Amino acid sequence: MGTMTIDNKKVEFTDEKNVLEVIRKMGIDLPTFCYYSELSIYGACRMCIVEDDRGKIFASCSQLPKDGMKIYTQTPKVRKYRKNILELLLSNHDRDCTSCNITGRCDLQRLARRFGIENIRFGELDEKLPIDDSSHGLVRNPNKCIYCGDCVRVCEEVQGVGALSFTHRGSDLKISPAFNKTISEVNCVDCGQCRIVCPTGAITVKDDREAFWEAIWDPNKRVVAQIAPAVRVALGERFGMKAGEVTMGKIVAALRMLGVDEVYDTAFAADMTVIEESQEFIERLSSGENLPLFTSCCPGWVKFAEYKYPELKDNISSCKSPQQMFGAVVKEYYKEKDSEGGKETIMVSIMPCTAKKAEAAREEMEVDGVRDVDIVITTNELARMIKELGIVFEELEDEALDMPFGLASGTGIIFVATGGVTEAVVTRLLKDKPRNDEKPVLFKDVRGLDNIKEASFQVDDREVRIAIVHGLKNADNLIKMIKSGQKHYDFIEVMACPGGCVSGGGQPSPTNVEHRRERAKGLYKIDKTSFIKSSERNPVVSNLFEDMLKDKKHLIHVHKN
Amino acid sequence: MQASEMMARVDAIVEEHGNQQSSIISILQGIQKEYRYLPEEALNYLAEKMDISASKIYGIATFYENFSLEPKGKHIIKICDGTACHIRKSQPILDALRKELNLPEGRITTDDLLITVEMVSCLGACSLAPVVNVDGVVYAKMTPNKTQELVRKIKEGTFGEDD
Numbered sequence: 001m002g003t004m005t006i007d008n009k010k011v012e013f014t015d016e017k018n019v020l021e022v023i024r025k026m027g028i029d030l031p032t033f034c035y036y037s038e039l040s041i042y043g044a045c046r047m048c049i050v051e052d053d054r055g056k057i058f059a060s061c062s063q064l065p066k067d068g069m070k071i072y073t074q075t076p077k078v079r080k081y082r083k084n085i086l087e088l089l090l091s092n093h094d095r096d097c098t099s100c101n102i103t104g105r106c107d108l109q110r111l112a113r114r115f116g117i118e119n120i121r122f123g124e125l126d127e128k129l130p131i132d133d134s135s136h137g138l139v140r141n142p143n144k145c146i147y148c149g150d151c152v153r154v155c156e157e158v159q160g161v162g163a164l165s166f167t168h169r170g171s172d173l174k175i176s177p178a179f180n181k182t183i184s185e186v187n188c189v190d191c192g193q194c195r196i197v198c199p200t201g202a203i204t205v206k207d208d209r210e211a212f213w214e215a216i217w218d219p220n221k222r223v224v225a226q227i228a229p230a231v232r233v234a235l236g237e238r239f240g241m242k243a244g245e246v247t248m249g250k251i252v253a254a255l256r257m258l259g260v261d262e263v264y265d266t267a268f269a270a271d272m273t274v275i276e277e278s279q280e281f282i283e284r285l286s287s288g289e290n291l292p293l294f295t296s297c298c299p300g301w302v303k304f305a306e307y308k309y310p311e312l313k314d315n316i317s318s319c320k321s322p323q324q325m326f327g328a329v330v331k332e333y334y335k336e337k338d339s340e341g342g343k344e345t346i347m348v349s350i351m352p353c354t355a356k357k358a359e360a361a362r363e364e365m366e367v368d369g370v371r372d373v374d375i376v377i378t379t380n381e382l383a384r385m386i387k388e389l390g391i392v393f394e395e396l397e398d399e400a401l402d403m404p405f406g407l408a409s410g411t412g413i414i415f416v417a418t419g420g421v422t423e424a425v426v427t428r429l430l431k432d433k434p435r436n437d438e439k440p441v442l443f444k445d446v447r448g449l450d451n452i453k454e455a456s457f458q459v460d461d462r463e464v465r466i467a468i469v470h471g472l473k474n475a476d477n478l479i480k481m482i483k484s485g486q487k488h489y490d491f492i493e494v495m496a497c498p499g500g501c502v503s504g505g506g507q508p509s510p511t512n513v514e515h516r517r518e519r520a521k522g523l524y525k526i527d528k529t530s531f532i533k534s535s536e537r538n539p540v541v542s543n544l545f546e547d548m549l550k551d552k553k554h555l556i557h558v559h560k561n
Numbered sequence: 562m563q564a565s566e567m568m569a570r571v572d573a574i575v576e577e578h579g580n581q582q583s584s585i586i587s588i589l590q591g592i593q594k595e596y597r598y599l600p601e602e603a604l605n606y607l608a609e610k611m612d613i614s615a616s617k618i619y620g621i622a623t624f625y626e627n628f629s630l631e632p633k634g635k636h637i638i639k640i641c642d643g644t645a646c647h648i649r650k651s652q653p654i655l656d657a658l659r660k661e662l663n664l665p666e667g668r669i670t671t672d673d674l675l676i677t678v679e680m681v682s683c684l685g686a687c688s689l690a691p692v693v694n695v696d697g698v699v700y701a702k703m704t705p706n707k708t709q710e711l712v713r714k715i716k717e718g719t720f721g722e723d724d
Contacts, residue, residue, distance in 0.1 A: 165619060166620050167623045177619075178615035179601055179604075187614075
């Protein structure tokens with residue numbers, strides 16, 4: 001508590017953790033590269049420097065607000081220093097902006113423009129370091145790195161993975177995986193949270209747009225797209241719309257304009273997952289084997305468990321994720337028709353997630369040599385394709401999804417917010433009791449953004465304990481608590497990204513707490529107004545289980561050797 | 562190196578210093594003492610054991626000049642290149658040694674892992690410049706010839722006998 005003077009204005013502060021927060025609260029957008037409220041304070045980029053009344057320059061992110069403090073955010077000295085620091089950052093930076101994957105969305109570019117850096121007095125480095133494109137989801141270009149350390153901290157502090165670190169010293173300083181390996185050779189789970197926080201093009205999403213265009217233009221290919229729930233509440237942000245604004249109808253229209261033959265909803269497959277996974281859970285509950293059951297829909301989490309807790313292999317649900325189930329079903333659905341008509345069905349999924357690219361490429365994700373999913377495009381890549389065609393997205397008329405796989409329940413939609421899977425499975429477990437929005441006491445427990453949530457309820461005289469966790473570091477802590485006997489659960493939902501798929505590695509940046517909340521709100525809004533409430537009331541899904549999948553359940557399960 | 566044997570050795574070293582993050586440098590020094598370098602497998606095992614990411618351990622190991630991730634020779638020759646030694650011609654000693662041991666630019670250890678040659682900063686024996694340190698023993702007022710003689714003794718296996 002106290003009062004400080006910022007640019008000759010009196011400002012009250014309460015519990016702000018640093019001077020930077022106070023400055024931003026009063027409406028001055030002080031620039032930063034390395035400051036994220038959810039990460040530890042690093043003070044590396046020096047963009048947030050301010051001057052105090054004694055002429056001292058300091059980084060406002062690393063200073064506690066003090067009563068009576070007098071600071072200035074714009075003085076000739078601050079301006080000169082800040083420009084100089086920017087110039088030095090640019091001196092080490094690959095300046096090939098026009099061909100950069102994130103040009104126009106780059107924080108470094110934006111600040112260079114904002115502070116009028118028109119001439120960089122220092123020569124460019126000749127030596128170019130190799131680009132690491134070994135991973136299915138992400139590309140690392142160390143030549144564009146400004147050593148802000150955001151990727152290192154998010155990977156370590158939020159995800160508990162620690163795939164990247166600062167290595168070597170002084171002018172040899174690098175950000176690199178252990179033993180200078182590529183990211184595909186280490187414990188990286190492809191979640192892409194590093195890409196979300198990277199202020200430059202040093203970490204970008206692996207670009208699969210070309211493969212998509214080629215498939216679209218091949219007359220012998222039937223291009224079938226599935227749209228993940230989290231995409232529809234975030235894509236609009238790339239076109240100036242608000243986070244959480246639902247743009248499903250526009251996305252469908254845009255995909256048709258791109259030349260996609262059929263457009264479906266991944267939430268349809270989420271309905272299938274809910275039915276299949278809750279069935280699996282009921283079976284395990286009665287047999288008592290391999291409990292707790294961990295969800296398997298998040299490929300980042302699955303990979304994390306494989307690296308760190310291989311002994312949990314049998315506890316992870318054998319159900320394929322909705323993306324993979326969808327692909328397997330569509331491929332099976334068109335199998336005969338394709339072989340008669342000489343066509344090939346190409347499954348393209350539009351995902352908020354970089355790990356989904358890696359999931360689709362996994363060895364076991366195919367049936368009789370046919371890949372479940374052929375191409376995975378992230379929200380950002382789709383936005384770029386729409387922009388490339390010059391489609392005025394915000395003015396598109398809404399179009400409806402194709403049938404039959406365009407029908408999804410509200411349960412399937414909220415699958416992607418944290419707690420969504422559990423809510424969906426619980427809804428199904430308590431099927432005798434109709435889902436009533438008047439008394440969703442249990443469900444309120446599992447919505448929201450707390451680190452670890454738990455709930456328990458009665459099913460046939462047995463107490464079922466469930467936990468929900470998002471952010472892999474939190475998952476790691478939860479597993480440690482289970483191992484030490486502190487906690488016991490029957491069902492655990494894990495989502496690798498903080499807040500679930502809404503803040504996936506393929507979503508527009510910035511993605512902060514506010515964006516997450518708004519995007520999740522958008523999803524719950526769809527759920528509220530959806531025609532079919534629960535997965536098993538989805539007639540198309542029911543038909544599918546009774547008909548096509550009757551003897552072919554293997555299509556929608558993972559068979560690990 | 563047998564994996565189980567390596568694990569047992571690392572376990573013993575961690576036991577000695579205590580399994581806490583603040584002991585990491587002592588533990589790495591212990592491993593280096595054991596193997597004369599930091600083997601990748603040992604660091605990966607250490608990462609798992611101490612619940613520190615392998616990349617962080619790699620970061621620490623590459624930060625300090627004293628840690629080596631490459632196997633080192635049985636005998637380590639350090640040539641001082643502090644100011645005093647440098648002006649008293651330490652560079653010709655290094656050149657002569659590299660020639661004697663057939664070490665190309667960028668390599669410091671012989672293929673048979675017998676000898677490692679390092680140029681180091683001041684060893685603190687400036688009055689004896691130029692100095693060379695072989696396996697911890699300081700040799701004063703060295704010349705290229707005298708150093709080559711030491712190397713020949715190492716190769717013949719007679720090094721240290723007459724000292």
